[in-house]
Structure formats: C-alpha cells, structure tokens
Amino acid sequence: MRTSIATVSISGDLVEKLGAIAAAGFDGVEIFETDLLTSGESPSTIGRMARDLGLEITLFQPFRDFEGLPEPLRARAFERARRKFALMNELGTDLILICSNVSPAALGGIDRAAADLRDLGEIAEGFGVRVGYEALAWGRHVSDHRDAWEVVRRADHNRVGLILDSFHTLARRIDPDTIRAIPGDRIFIVQLADAPLIDMDLLYWSRHFRNMPGEGDLAVVPFMQAVAATGYAGPLSLEIFNDQFRGGSSRAIAADGHRSLVYLMDQVARKEPHSALSVPAMPDRIAVKGVEFIEFAADARSAPDLEARLKAMGFAKVGRHRTKSVVLYRQGGINIVVNTEDDGLAHATYVTHGTSAYAIGLKVEDAAATVARARALGAQPFEQAVGEGELRIPAIRGVGGGVIHFLDDRSELARVWDVEFVPISGVEPVAPVGLERVDHIAQTMNHDEMLTWVLFYRSIFAMEKSALVDVPDPSGLVRSLAVESPSGSLRLTLNGAENSRTLAGHFVTRTFGSSVQHLAFATSDIFAAVAAMGLPTLPIGQSYYDDVEARLGLDPDFVARLRAHNILYDRDESGEFLQAYSHTMGEGFFFEIVERRGGYRGYGAPNAPFRIAAQKRALSAAMP
Ligand SMILES: O=C(O)c1ccc(O)c(O)c1
Numbered sequence: 001m002r003t004s005i006a007t008v009s010i011s012g013d014l015v016e017k018l019g020a021i022a023a024a025g026f027d028g029v030e031i032f033e034t035d036l037l038t039s040g041e042s043p044s045t046i047g048r049m050a051r052d053l054g055l056e057i058t059l060f061q062p063f064r065d066f067e068g069l070p071e072p073l074r075a076r077a078f079e080r081a082r083r084k085f086a087l088m089n090e091l092g093t094d095l096i097l098i099c100s101n102v103s104p105a106a107l108g109g110i111d112r113a114a115a116d117l118r119d120l121g122e123i124a125e126g127f128g129v130r131v132g133y134e135a136l137a138w139g140r141h142v143s144d145h146r147d148a149w150e151v152v153r154r155a156d157h158n159r160v161g162l163i164l165d166s167f168h169t170l171a172r173r174i175d176p177d178t179i180r181a182i183p184g185d186r187i188f189i190v191q192l193a194d195a196p197l198i199d200m201d202l203l204y205w206s207r208h209f210r211n212m213p214g215e216g217d218l219a220v221v222p223f224m225q226a227v228a229a230t231g232y233a234g235p236l237s238l239e240i241f242n243d244q245f246r247g248g249s250s251r252a253i254a255a256d257g258h259r260s261l262v263y264l265m266d267q268v269a270r271k272e273p274h275s276a277l278s279v280p281a282m283p284d285r286i287a288v289k290g291v292e293f294i295e296f297a298a299d300a301r302s303a304p305d306l307e308a309r310l311k312a313m314g315f316a317k318v319g320r321h322r323t324k325s326v327v328l329y330r331q332g333g334i335n336i337v338v339n340t341e342d343d344g345l346a347h348a349t350y351v352t353h354g355t356s357a358y359a360i361g362l363k364v365e366d367a368a369a370t371v372a373r374a375r376a377l378g379a380q381p382f383e384q385a386v387g388e389g390e391l392r393i394p395a396i397r398g399v400g401g402g403v404i405h406f407l408d409d410r411s412e413l414a415r416v417w418d419v420e421f422v423p424i425s426g427v428e429p430v431a432p433v434g435l436e437r438v439d440h441i442a443q444t445m446n447h448d449e450m451l452t453w454v455l456f457y458r459s460i461f462a463m464e465k466s467a468l469v470d471v472p473d474p475s476g477l478v479r480s481l482a483v484e485s486p487s488g489s490l491r492l493t494l495n496g497a498e499n500s501r502t503l504a505g506h507f508v509t510r511t512f513g514s515s516v517q518h519l520a521f522a523t524s525d526i527f528a529a530v531a532a533m534g535l536p537t538l539p540i541g542q543s544y545y546d547d548v549e550a551r552l553g554l555d556p557d558f559v560a561r562l563r564a565h566n567i568l569y570d571r572d573e574s575g576e577f578l579q580a581y582s583h584t585m586g587e588g589f590f591f592e593i594v595e596r597r598g599g600y601r602g603y604g605a606p607n608a609p610f611r612i613a614a615q616k617r618a619l620s621a622a623m624p
C-alpha cells in the first residue's frame, strides 16, 4: 500500500517539507495550496522536485465552498475550479479535494450538490483530472461521509469520487463500519489522522490537535479495517493539523508519520488478513517479559558516588566484566550495570550527558525477532564492536539516543551474566534491603517529543498508554503519562517538560537531551526497606501529611509512620501505593522506592507536586 502525507502536517517551507517527506520513506505527498502559493517556486518546478525525490503528488487541496451555491456564486466557483485544474496540470497531479461547503450561502440538498459535482466532473475530464469530495465534520449541509457518498453516488461521474478522512468520521462518532458498504474504487483517497479525546469545538480540535495514528485515542484501526474491506487500494495519506508538528523538526515528524502508517497497516493486516493491503511482514508487537538490566554511563570520577548510593540501597557488587571497565550490581531481580569505559557509546553518552542511565536490557521471547520488528518500524539497530568471548546482544537506539538491548532464553543470551562477567568475591558483603524488581523507568523529555516516544514504544512493543496528567511544578506544568505492558512487566513514565525552569525541564536542558530521570524499584515492605537503607529519604513537608490524612481519611498512627520515613501514599479502587524518594544527584537524577498493595495501577500522581516541591526545597537548601 502506498503511503502519503499532507505538506500541512510538518514544518518548513515547501522544498524543505518535500525533502523530509522523501527522507522518511513516503511514496507520495498531498500538496496544500497555501504551501504551494507561498513557495518561491513555480508549480511545475515543485512538481518536478517532488518527482525527482520519488514522490507522487497524490492530492492537491483544499478547494473550499464549491457545491450548492446560488448564482452568481456558482459560476464563480466553477471558474475558480477551472483555474485550479490548470494549476494541477502544471504541478502534475490528477486529484483535487473538494471539502464540503461551510458557507452560509450554500443551499443544501443532496441532488443540487450532486448536480454541481457532475458538472464539475465534466470540466475535470477536459483537464484529465479527478475530483474527490470530502465531508468536513463542520460542513454546513454535508458533515457525514455517508451524505458525501450519497452526493458522489448521485453525481454518477467517473471523474468524481469520495474522499474519506478518519478524523471527520471518528470525531463525529460515526460508526466506521458504515464505510464497508462503499465500493472501494469510488474512494479516491483516504486521509488518516488520530487525535486525543478532548471535548471541544470540532473545527478547533481538527485544526490544532490532530496527531499521528497510534498517538491519540480515536478508533483509527477499526476505521482502516472498514476501508480495507471495501477493496480500496489507493494511498493512505496522513493529514495532520497540529500546532506542535508545524513548529517541530520536519524530519522527526515525517519519520513519526511513516512509522505510524506502517504500524497502522500492520495492525489492520492482522485483523483483516484477506484484505488487499500489502504490508511488510514483521513479527507482531513484542511482549516484554521484564527489565533484565539498567546500565549507567559514568566515568572513574563520578562512578564512586553512584556506586556508594547503590550500596546504600542494598545493591551488592557481584560481577566485573571480563574485558571492559564495567561492573554489575544486583539485588533481588534487579541488575544495575555501571559502565566507565573510555570509548564506545557509554563514554560518548557520559561526555555529552553526564552520569546517566542510558541503556536498558529487556527480556523478550525472541531478541532477534524484536529487532526485526523495530527495524521494520524504522528504528535504528545498534551495534558496537564485541570483544573476544562477548555476546552480540541485539539492540536498537531509543528515541533520546539511548540504547535498548534485548535478551531471551532461547539463545546464548540467557547466559549473558555468566559469559561476560566474572563473579566478584572478597568485597565486604552488602545486606539487601528488600528491593525486588524495577517498578518503572521515568524518562524526561521536552513536551514536543512526547508523542514520538509514545508511538515508538507502542508500535514496537505490546504496550498501551495511560491518559495524560498535568503535574504542577512551581515553575510550570509537566505533562506525564505512562506507557505500560498489560502485565506491568515494563512500565515507563514519560514526563514532558514545557520549559527549562521546571525540575524536569532543567534536567533536560542540563543533560542535553531526553533521558531517564528516575528509576523506581519495587519492594513488598517499604517501611523495612527505607529503614534499612543507608540513604536519607527526601524530606516531605508536614502539610502533605495533614492533607493526605484528611483527604483519604487515614489512621493518624499510620500517617505518623509514613511521615517518619518520608513515605507518600495514594490509593485507587483496587489497591494502595507507597513511595519514597532519594535526594537528587548530579543534574536531577533520583531513585524511588515503591510498594504496590493489591492491584494499584498508577504512580502516585496526586503526590507528584509534593515530591517536586520537596526536591526544589532540598536543592535550594543545599545551595551555598
Ligand atoms: O480544516 C479544514 O479546513 C480541512 C481542509 C481539508 C481537509 O481535508 C480537512 O480534513 C480539513
């Protein structure tokens, strides 16, 4: 199936947009009229440039307020159309989008609109072009694809067809299965967009908040299943009006777009195996079994501080890499690797970002298959020279420049610790404090990049995203959401910073990019763990405890125990959550200890503003 994207979806001038769209791997492009008219290049030059880049111009759009007009407006609309058809001939595209009329002057009536489109089809014939009719969700008389189809059906002209747009159908909550009754060869192009569910004016929602399929909440997969059932074999074209995308990196947004279409087609092909959809073969979304390790990049000077903190939290140094300057700390099922090599990616990461948790190792069923899926979705494989006797661990680059390694039980990879590490003996023993597993990994990024991360994780792994929550920092809002595997075997929290004065934003600025800002370890007895740790917990203010006691009706004795250990508390319908934090180190990295009781699913979001305020107080108190 051919992929396409509208120029309105990304930033830059038209020439820059075409370059980014081609580089991302699209087969075609929808040219937006404003982009064309404001470009310094003539339509024929733009057309040639697109073709030289291997891009078919799938559509020219939009043509507004055409059908159902009284004279003399009607004649003027036809004259306008003739001019645009001539321009399309220059540009080298044969399809124009007519969006349903929004003008108060439009008269309505299916037959009147059909007659106008039939007459337009006759003119289009003379120019060798085709006309596609799309129902805008806010159209004056036609706002539903079923009515638009009826207009096209009655126009009964082979130059006149239907244009479907997932946003307009799904935003109006029209059952996408109604598409199944439309003949696929009467659908001239299919436009795709997702969007977050926000209750607002349809036009405003559409023009500012659309996002890539898989980034939002609309039922784009069922929509595409219905389209596939019609036998439609034309391009799938992204049309994303989004304020952030318009101001973002054209290459990155175009790459996200391409990934979103491949991911969408993969999902649809699995559900509609007999459809005409041609999709690159790849393994299904990867179920993550767990976090096998987390690796820090450090250097000889910074490692002792990190290692002292790990020991204080009950991690024992259990292994040393056979050939590299890498040590392994372990407690319960948690493996922490500290890499102080002076070349390779770990070193480069340390030099640019400082001490950071730059790599994670995930346990999967089949590591090689995981990389195959990731590559099919445009992820970059990661390979580094391996030394004598070392394993080649399949890996990809993460979005922020980190690395994700994959381990499985079906190969030598199962023995990675024995193969690559020598057990350490003779160091003083460290008593564990009861930390059992990695509960979650919190990554911080600029807010603009959040959707890129969501799509990356969701498309490669069997993970779903939670709703976005706003976390108030005294200096601005931080937007937070979780991407989780259904079993909780991998939980990632993504925090999007809007400015650099928030704690999260400061971290992104000072570490030169997005990365892991905190690691949360799970225990089944947080009181015992915190008491046994040789690290002070982040002091939490009295007002927090007064508030939580009153808000949740807690027993004062229990609250006194929480307070004694600086433990924060939350609960939901199915369980309770207790959490405590370390002080921050370096540019703002910290550890968290959590205890989940019952089926609690969240991350203590109501406590986050208290945590942030406490961290900021602790930091300013530490300043001379
Ligand atoms: O917002 C609009 O006007 C507009 C224009 C053309 C489209 O294809 C569309 O979906 C929306």
Ligand SMILES: [Mg+2]
Residues within 6 Å of the ligand: 134, 165, 191, 239
């Ligand atoms: Mg559209």
